[in-house]
Amino acid sequence: MSQPNRIDGGQIDRTHSLKFQWNERWMSGHPGDTLASALLANGVKLVGRSFKYHRPRGIFSAGSEEPNALVQLRKGAAQEPNTRATTVELFDGLYATSQNHRGSLEWDLMAANDLLAPFLSAGFYYKTFMWPKAFWEKLYEPVIRASAGLGRLSMWPDPDTYDHGYLHCDLLIIGAGPTGLAAALAAGRSGARVILADEDFTPGGRLNAETYEVSDTPGSAWAENAVAELAAMDNVRLMTRTTVYGAYDHGIYGALERCTDHLAKSDGKPRQVLWRIYSKRALLAAGAIERSIAFGNNDRPGIMLAGAVRAYVNRFGVAPGRHVAVFTNNEDGLRTAVDLRAKEIEVTEVDARKGDMIVDTKGRKGVHSVILSNGRTVPVDCVAVSGGWSPTVALACHHRGRPEWREDIEGFVPADDLPPGMTVAGAANGTMTLGACLSDGHERGVALAAELGAHGSSGAVALASDETFEIKPFWHVADAKPRAWVDLQNDVTTKDVRQSHAEGFRSVEHLKRYTTLGMATDQGKTANILGLAVMAETSGKTIPETGTTIFRPPYNPVAIGAFAGRARGKDFRPYxxxxxxxxxxxxxxxxxxxxxxxxxxxxxxxxxxxxxxxxxxxxxxxxxxxxxxxxxxLGKIDIQGRDAAEFLNRIYSNPFLKLPVGKVRYGLMLREDGIAYDDGTTARLSENHFVMTTTTANAITVFRNMEFARQCLWPDLDVHLISTTDxxxxxxxxxxxxxxxxxxxxxxxxxxxxTFPFMACTxxxxxxxxxxxxxxxxxxxxxxxxxxxxxxxxxxxxxxxxxxxxxxxxxxxxxxxxxxxxIEKGHAAGNELTGQTTAQNLGLGGMVSKKKDAIGLKLSERVEMNRHDDLRLVGFKPKDRAVLLTAGAHFLTPGDPADMAHDQGWMTSVAYSPELGHSVGLGYLKRGGERMGETVRAYSPVRNQDIMVEVCSPHHIDPVGERQRG
Amino acid sequence: MIIDHPLLGPRDAAEFVYKGDASLIHRPDGMTATDDEMHDYVYLRDNPAGEHRELWYHEQGDRSWLVVTRNTLTHEISKVELARDVARAEGRGQ
Missing domain, CATH: 3.30.1360.120 (Probable tRNA modification gtpase trme; domain 1)
Incomplete structure (x- = not known):
């Protein structure tokens, strides 16, 4: 239960302990920990196996960009695969296991894949599994399916509930780091209605992870005060644990709030809420994400982003190592050395700007030494790497925006093709130092509030000094003999990128699909720029010439359950x-x-x-x-107005103008292409008042089409419609x-x-x-x-x-x-009105009036739809009356081969007639009307039936209609 | 998307049903149209990359048919009119 790597400081509550289980071992942490920080505190370095090679992997980052530390969280039906340990808030009783290994995490049998690495490089799927053809179904596919994916589904229905919610605001601020907080304070004080969303459970962003001071107080304390001030404002809604995952049209943003993920049980509350946020303006203050440098064996547990090392030390009070090598190409990375030394952790600086490099590392289940370019081997238990910071531009590019390269920061920043209404500020916009971020956020907040008509006093800008910022492009250790990883999640190495180029997959979109660089849960947040840089170098182009792939929502994974919300099971389509x-x-x-x-x-x-x-x-x-x-x-439509009869006359193919008051008429509607659409009866209750019925299935669309005709085709007819089905x-x-x-x-x-004859109404x-x-x-x-x-x-x-x-x-x-x-009576229904049948097919061709225009008239007159040898609806009875007919059977002339060339039609509806004592059917038969009494073959290979049937009138009962008129 | 309904103000596009090109208003008279005219009306639509006039039906609302002028590349909506007004203005009145 001891936490060997716990050190002083940080924003954790040491007065309380939380117990949790990792791979069935009990450990403890504190409120304020993530699962990742608690695992590090407990000395756990190895947390998972890589996707392809099953290489041992550890925690790489301290945020949602995590490519490695994906775990199976919780037990039973509530378990969730591929959960990033770096975003899981620790709670009492948390249960997590590692993924993607056969046997134990320490002794993964699939690790043999690593020895096969030469055969598993980019595109191996496409090359290997092509032949012999017969192997695909029997061998390759089952094997690939068994080894694909990382975590496992519970195979039970998700026991949690999810909600959808809708919010409106003047200004949505995405990210509650220094920029977002400064902007929210300014806009909130001015009186604008603000939503401030951040995916972390503690707002403040990098202020919590660094040792900066703001307005002469520690950065994290300033953030806490800012949050307290915002929380007291009625016009500001602060949403923590909320990821804005997509920028949609017209100022609409998608956001996922994790409501109970940090609790042991959801207790009937929705686990997550999918918010649709309607904003007049949005400010993207999403910060930046650090990236790695590719060097030999740079994927071992203990090798982390430098900013993550600082986050663990400063925010969580955890030492990821006791002797740390810091490998950086920029000034920010060197801050790690300063922060670590302040905690009495030994540091070896490797500054790429001075030509120093790490060329290889040793230590299978945790790094234990690094080999430097000068040949020296240094024993370390952690490597902090910084290849610079990439502005988090994803949301700015969701409308197909293409970011621009800025050489001074060696990163892409949003161009001017932003989603309408969006502004970008702070590190997301390439403003990489704290003082500048605070004033940028403040100024944007003031300006946006003013645009929105909020002119209250915005208060003073928070002050901080700007740290030195300097970066030299350095992406990978060239000619590194051991493999150097670019994308940890997808096991893509520098060699794979070069191979992709050599094999002709040179566009970034091809590179992504051929190597899988930048795919899966992290979407290459820490890897993409590095991959682009290697591709650019290989192809002799610049990084901006190489370009980025298209950014699409969601920014981070969203559970399908959240998209479904309450629309599950019976509630998917309530009846x-x-x-x-x-x-x-x-x-x-x-x-x-x-x-x-x-x-x-x-x-x-x-x-x-x-x-x-x-x-x-x-x-x-x-x-x-x-x-x-x-x-x-049945659909019911009430139709009233002086022109109601004229309107119906244009809607139905048969005449309605002269329907007397107190009478009902059967009506047949066509689609404008001449195909039979819907049928029903319409009653004339008074001169200007009709009541129509439609089929149950078409109740809504018939009404919609009639409104279209009323408003768009004949806008001056005096007629009004209302649906009265319910x-x-x-x-x-x-x-x-x-x-x-x-x-x-x-x-x-x-x-x-x-007094009340057939077809009367009252x-x-x-x-x-x-x-x-x-x-x-x-x-x-x-x-x-x-x-x-x-x-x-x-x-x-x-x-x-x-x-x-x-x-x-x-x-x-x-x-x-x-x-x-x-069916006994021979009335057509859904089985006959298939959307492919004409009035002629139905035997109702005579109903279509040629004397007036109506929807579908013109195209129903097409020659091919009026062939005399076309299908006609007729009746059928089995020659052997004891046999039951089969719907879907095809008709053949006896003696003809059973193939489509000789097809004569098909059976649409069948029923056993208790009145007649045998099975009866309806169906479409070529020239059916002329073939009464003929015997045809009804063949259903699907249902294994092959019988002889007799063609008869579709009106099996009372063909002249005496009963209904009696 | 948000459609600024001329009678009801801004409404979410989820309340609407989409039909298609606003040229569907111009239905030829079935008694006098040639086969080609009716064929073109029923089957042929322009598919512009850019500004497009299209019909939307406020089914979960007041049941108005609207003519929405929308840029198919950016989804920017520059104009929303009642389809009945458009139909009258374009000669569908009596």
Whole structure:
């Protein structure tokens, strides 16, 4: 439980201890630690194995740019792979394990890969796994799949919840380092509405990691005071643990807040919130990220970025080593030596600007010595490397911006192609010294607040001296014999970059894809510039000529769960319940999702063994007595206005101008390309008032298209539309006994055939005053009605109808029986309206009026859509009546080979008809209308059926329509 | 994206449904159009890299159809009009 590398100082709370487990070993740390700092404090150097070669790796950075220290965090379903130890806040009971090794971390069997390195260089996939061809499926793919990736998924559903949130502000400040804090203070004091977001749990950025002073106080204390002042401002929202990961259009930013990741349990709170931030202006103050230098064996545990070494020493009170070699090409790196000596840590300075270099290192599971260019071997247990700092420009480039190279800082800075509304300040903009950053942040904060109309007093700028800044380009130790790593996460070495160039992959985008440089969780934050520099040198170009790859969101990884938010499982697409749902539940209904609705599929009765028993009984009851079905899911559109009839006449392919008041008409809509689109009935309740029904599936798009026609095509027609699908509960009452049943229900309305004939409609009332609409329409082919009441009466309506129907043996029926009845009757539905069929195909060609313009008329007249030998919807019955038909079977002329060249059409819908005692089908058959009585072959190789069927009228029942008119 | 609705002010693009080129307003009369005219109306669209006039429908809002002038390269929206006003101005009125 001791922490051998814990030293004095830092911003950790030593009064409290936190216990945690690393690879099943108990260790301790303090509040304020990250998992990385706690592991270092406990003397753990080796934390993982590299992706390709399984090389031992340690902690490399102290932030989200970490390429190496990826761990499996937590246990069970909540575990998360590839979590960066450098961003994990330590909590009591934390459990983490190392990744990507077979056997123990110390003795990884896969480390043999390292010996195979000569064969595993850039592009080895593309070269090796090409032949023999048969090996791919049986050998290569399984082996690659087994070794691919780093961490492992739990294979359980994510037990946590995630939320989405929306925020609005005048000014979004990204990054709460010195620049961001100075800007937030200035803008906040001026009165602007500010959001200040930082991914760290302690704001302050490098102020916490360095020993700078601001306004004569230690930098971290100044940051703490600034945060306290901001927290007291009502107009400032300070968001820690929040990564702004993407710059989107029109000032919208994506941000991920980690709400409970620093706690042992989320306790029902959302683990993370995905924020969409709407800003008028944004200030990018994301700072800079240090990069490495490529030298021999520069990937050993204990070799870290110099700034990270300072962060561990100054912020976390941890000594990453007791004898540290500092290898730098810039002045900032040398500060490490100063800070370490202040903690009595031994330092060897290796300044590349003076021509000194580290050429190789030794120590397999932790560096134990470095070999210098002068031949000297120095025993060390840590190497602090600084190749300079790269401004964090990613968000500035999310609109395809191309950053510009600045030679004085040897780094890319944002150009003037920023996302609209964005300003960049501080180190992210190439301002590399503290005093300049503070004043830059302050000035931008004042200026942006003024632009936004906030003119309050911004207070004084915080003062700090500017440290010396000097860098000399030095990227890699040339001719290093041992491998020198560029990208630690993807095991890309300088040799791989040179090989990519030699093999013709010279553009940076090709280099990235061929070598995998800059891919995966860290997106090459510490590696890209180094890789570019090596490529530039190899190709004899400059770094700006070589250019950068495109920056895309997200800046840091975002869990899929956060993007999903609450839209998971059933909530991904919530379904709607019909007005009779509760009653249906009480009466044994099985439910099925149809589009956005949950509908009763059938109502199982005692003694029924399978669904067919229920469905056969329901369908038979409709034909024998009366059945009741909730059809509220059909789309309903209320159409009113002086030109309502004219409007409908242009929407439907068949005429509607002369539909009498009190009558219903079947209507067929075409798409503008002439294909059949939707069908339904439209009732004329009064001169200027129509009620349309659409199919359940197209309810929303039909309404949308009608609004388009109304507003865009014929803007002066006096017509108004409203969707009333949810407003009415509608029930089909079908069967010979439907009239006497409904006669009991309606108030003062004579339902005799003379006064209320087929296709009549009226507004009326039921059960003594409940408003209703009655339509005499039939989907089943029986004498039938549909009765609608306001949706709030839907539950009492089904109960009332069933009670009134008791004496007629009324049964409720579900969607399956509905399907059987319509197939028996030969009515087209979704299976027939496939988006490829014309009115002609459906046998409804005669409905399309040639005397008036309507949507789709012109293109429905195309010759190829009107061929007489084209498909026609007809009926089918099996020659052997005992056989059940199969939907999807293709029709062939007997004797023809079973191939597409001889295809004659296909079966669209089938059902067992209890009325006829055998299976019936609908389908499209070439020249079908002329082939009544012919025998064709119905062939379904998928379902292994090959039978003979007889072509018949699609109207299997009552072809002349006596029942529905009776 | 944010679309500045002429009646409702700035609204998130997620509230809208996209249809396409605003030339869809100019539907030829089916009784008098030639095959080519109707074919071009239904199938042919320009795909400009730059300013584009397009139709958006405020489905999760007031159900207005809008003509939005948007730069397809930068997503900058320079103009938002009610499609009905555009249709009338461009001769779709009676």
């Amino acid at each position: 709607r319940l019909t007005p009779s749902h509760k009653w249906a539940e009480e009466n044994g209904a099985d439910f099925v999702e149809t589009g956005m609705w949950l509908r009763a599929q059938w109502f199982k009765q005692p003694g029924e063994k399978g669904w067919r028993d229920s469905v056969d009984r329901e369908a038979a009851a409709v034909r024998r007595s009366v059945g009741i079905c909730d059809v509220s899911t 407003g009415w509960a509608q029930f089909a009452v079908a069967g010979p006994k439907s009239r006497p049943l409904l006669q009991k229900v309606v108030d003062d309305l004579d339902l005799s055939n003379d 507004e009326c009332s039921v059960f003594g005053g409940t408003p209703a609409r009655l339509f005499r329409i039939s989907f089943s082919g029986e004498l039938a009605y549909e009765i609608a009441v306001p949706a709030r009466f839907g539950d009492s309506m089904i109960r009332g109808l069933m009670a009134a129907g008791e004496e007629f043996d009324a049964v409720p029926y579900g969607t399956e029986a509905l399907g059987v009845l319509r």
